[in-house]
Amino acid sequence: MSQEGLDPREFLERLQGEHRTLRWAPLPPAPATQRWSEHPMTGEESLHYLHDHWALPDHVSGTETGGGVRGRIAGLAGRLTYRALGRYLHEERELLAHMVRMNEALARRCDELARAIADRQVADAENQARLAAWLQAEPPPGSRGEPGPVGEAVH
Amino acid sequence: MNAGPLATSTRAAGTDRGPARPVVVLLAARWSGDAEAAWFTRQVARSLLRRGDVHVVTLEGAKPAVSADHAVNGAVDDGARCTVHRLAVAPAPRLVARREVLLAALSTVEARSGRPIGPSVDRLLREGESEPWAAADESVLTLRPDLVVLAGYRQVGAFDLWRRVVPDTPLVFVPLADTHPAVGLAHFDPIFDRASATLVATGSEYRAVTELCGPIRRDPERIHRVGLPATINAEVRADVERPPSDAGPGGGEADSGSGVVMFTGCGADEHDRPVALARLAALAFPRVRVTVVSTDALDVWFGGERTRSPVPEGASAVLRLMGGAAVTVDLRPGALFARRCIDSLLCGTPVVVPADSRARQHAESGAGGLWFSSPGELIWCVEAMLEPDVRRRLGAQGKRYADAEFASTPAFVDRVEAVIGRVGAR
Numbered sequence: 001m002s003q004e005g006l007d008p009r010e011f012l013e014r015l016q017g018e019h020r021t022l023r024w025a026p027l028p029p030a031p032a033t034q035r036w037s038e039h040p041m042t043g044e045e046s047l048h049y050l051h052d053h054w055a056l057p058d059h060v061s062g063t064e065t066g067g068g069v070r071g072r073i074a075g076l077a078g079r080l081t082y083r084a085l086g087r088y089l090h091e092e093r094e095l096l097a098h099m100v101r102m103n104e105a106l107a108r109r110c111d112e113l114a115r116a117i118a119d120r121q122v123a124d125a126e127n128q129a130r131l132a133a134w135l136q137a138e139p140p141p142g143s144r145g146e147p148g149p150v151g152e153a154v155h
Numbered sequence: 156m157n158a159g160p161l162a163t164s165t166r167a168a169g170t171d172r173g174p175a176r177p178v179v180v181l182l183a184a185r186w187s188g189d190a191e192a193a194w195f196t197r198q199v200a201r202s203l204l205r206r207g208d209v210h211v212v213t214l215e216g217a218k219p220a221v222s223a224d225h226a227v228n229g230a231v232d233d234g235a236r237c238t239v240h241r242l243a244v245a246p247a248p249r250l251v252a253r254r255e256v257l258l259a260a261l262s263t264v265e266a267r268s269g270r271p272i273g274p275s276v277d278r279l280l281r282e283g284e285s286e287p288w289a290a291a292d293e294s295v296l297t298l299r300p301d302l303v304v305l306a307g308y309r310q311v312g313a314f315d316l317w318r319r320v321v322p323d324t325p326l327v328f329v330p331l332a333d334t335h336p337a338v339g340l341a342h343f344d345p346i347f348d349r350a351s352a353t354l355v356a357t358g359s360e361y362r363a364v365t366e367l368c369g370p371i372r373r374d375p376e377r378i379h380r381v382g383l384p385a386t387i388n389a390e391v392r393a394d395v396e397r398p399p400s401d402a403g404p405g406g407g408e409a410d411s412g413s414g415v416v417m418f419t420g421c422g423a424d425e426h427d428r429p430v431a432l433a434r435l436a437a438l439a440f441p442r443v444r445v446t447v448v449s450t451d452a453l454d455v456w457f458g459g460e461r462t463r464s465p466v467p468e469g470a471s472a473v474l475r476l477m478g479g480a481a482v483t484v485d486l487r488p489g490a491l492f493a494r495r496c497i498d499s500l501l502c503g504t505p506v507v508v509p510a511d512s513r514a515r516q517h518a519e520s521g522a523g524g525l526w527f528s529s530p531g532e533l534i535w536c537v538e539a540m541l542e543p544d545v546r547r548r549l550g551a552q553g554k555r556y557a558d559a560e561f562a563s564t565p566a567f568v569d570r571v572e573a574v575i576g577r578v579g580a581r
Contacts, residue, residue: 006548008522015525015535039348128438135530 029121036114041107054100058082058089176235177207178298180321182288182313183306186213186239186439191491192331195356196306197217198384199329200226202571203304204235210298212291212313216241219290244289262336271341284312291306302575305346307331308338314346325578328353332364333490334513339367346552347371351578353378354571357492359516379574384564385497385557391471395478395502414444414457415537416480416504417494420487423463429486432530436484437461440532443541446476470498478502481541482524484533488514496524500557505549507536521560523553 041047060078064072082089160280161260170521181200185193203209204227220241227237257280261272272280288310293315295303299325303317308330317326328350332338347353347370355361362381364371371378419429434445437456445456448466455462461498473495477483482505483499493514496506500517506524508514510532518524540546 004548005522005552006545008525011539012525012536016532019531019535069194087277132432132530132574135428135435136321139481 014081025088027121029118033114033121034119036111037118038115041110042104044107047103048106050100050103055093056089056096058086058093161176177301179203179207179302179363180295180298180300180314181304181306182213182301182310183211183524184214184310185307186211186215186241186315191489191494192307192333194494195331195383195491196329196569197227198223199306199354199381199571200237202227202568203302204237204576205568206571207301208235209237210300211237211239212288212295214242214244214246214287215580216243219243231574240291240294244285244287244290246287247283254283254575258335258340261340261342270328271458276340278421278552281311285315285534286312286496288312288316292320300324302327302578304329305350306340308343310347311343311346314349315356318349321571325351327351327575327578330355330360331491332360334363334511335490336367338364341369344369344491347377350377352574354381354574355379355395356381356383357516358520360492372375374416378497379570381570381574382567383492383494383497383561384567385494386564387474387498387501388471391474391478392501394475395504413479413481414446415484415486415541416446416448416476417486419447419449420485421540422448423447423452423454425449432486432533433484436537440541448473448476448550468581474498474502477504480504480535481546482507484508484512484537485512493517497561498556500524500550501562502554503554505540505546505553507533508542517553517556521553521556522549523556524549 059082060075062071062075066079103118162419181196181203183193183196185197187193200211204393209227212358220243222239223242224237224239256312257276261276268358271277278506288314289312290342300321301326303321303514304327305313305317306329307313308328308401310555317324326349330338330347330353332355347368348363349400353364353371353377355364358380361378364376364378366372407428415436417433419427419433422430423430430449433445437447441457441459447454447456451466451477453464453466455464467476477499482506483496483504485495485499486487486509488508490513493508493512494515496508496517497512499506500521506514506518508518508526510528515526518526525539527533527536540549
């Protein structure tokens, strides 16, 4: 650490010099937000697939087992199996239904959040631009020789 | 004439206690409170106790009353007494408002011209000035003061009282010249002209009065800079003089007290520029702990989040806040001598202040900080102060300056005493 004295006036001049060229540009909305709006989660193919295929078969149809003795035996075995597992399969269907609904809700919420983030970024940029313009419009307090705060507390 | 609350002669009291002590009458519109002007007036009174018994005549009070000021009396132990005479007279608000408007208007065009103000305007300015003080006429006469001290350059009414009642008594003037350019109006010249000595606190007040006030410009020998007795208590000093942490300014467990402390001088949610500037700094430095002290709340900004709590009570708590910070930003420094900045420098913490405020003297002459003229400069200055090397060097320089200029009460008392001695108070 340097122990030499620091002249604040010279230091300020150097600071002002360094900042004389303003390299400022508004921050563009994050690229991800555009991608999110172009490809909403509710448009995902997988979500459509889930909606179309969440209901799994809960019985054996005659067309699947075919005819003949072999078909009848297969149908009988199938019916027995579904009858034995019926309660489980019903619960599983309910579970799948809720999972699909949950996925749908999450997809909707994702899209809402993406829109909210994009809107917020735009509003933030506007707000900061207005603040900067307002602050720059007049000098800071105390720099106009205006009446000082006579009642200003010591602490 | 109404004898007023000063009727009790303190000469009699002095006789009771032995040889009569010299009597000093101090005329001050405001005596109590935390405002810098009132605080400085009390420090002057404390110094005057060395010279004799002090009788403060103030417009303050709910009803006329006379009482000892134990806070001031407690500072001395040689039997001198400070008695406060509260007149409980409030100037008419309508006249005060009109006077303020007139002074603001005149200040923009006349303050540096030295031209006398037209008689009609002068009459308007004077209207209602003398009446509140007239209640003390006979009482001041009864006190037969050896010295009159007038605090506040706007107290034309108090000056009239002196001129009317005890014009042969030496007058010492404490103008309490804040940053308002009205001090340069010819309307106030007679006070500077008639006072045997003028006491100012700081170098910037000295410069303002010397540059703006005709009588002082012509005879600068009559103005004396007495400084301030701005000591901080030993316990706080010991706390804030611990070796600085090497951790960064971001805060956290290892360096919880560092960061930026900003004072807005107004309410936390007021639509005022200091509030906006403080929020701008909080936005600009999201990874630095920015503590914003307002009159009604203390907000700590860190990581984009704000935590609000009550303002800590007592001067020590505020001193500790400043002492532990990397930099103190005073967005609305006191208009008389910027006491907060002096305290910060005494704690070894550099300051960032508005360029045209009284605090700039501390940053520039004291080499204890930086000053800004625009919001952009404010951000650059704070950014620069977050560099450990910059803040340590400016902090050390500022502390040396504040210690030398303001940290000695005996030196302040000696300077006031020397001036009083020179004007020939009996």
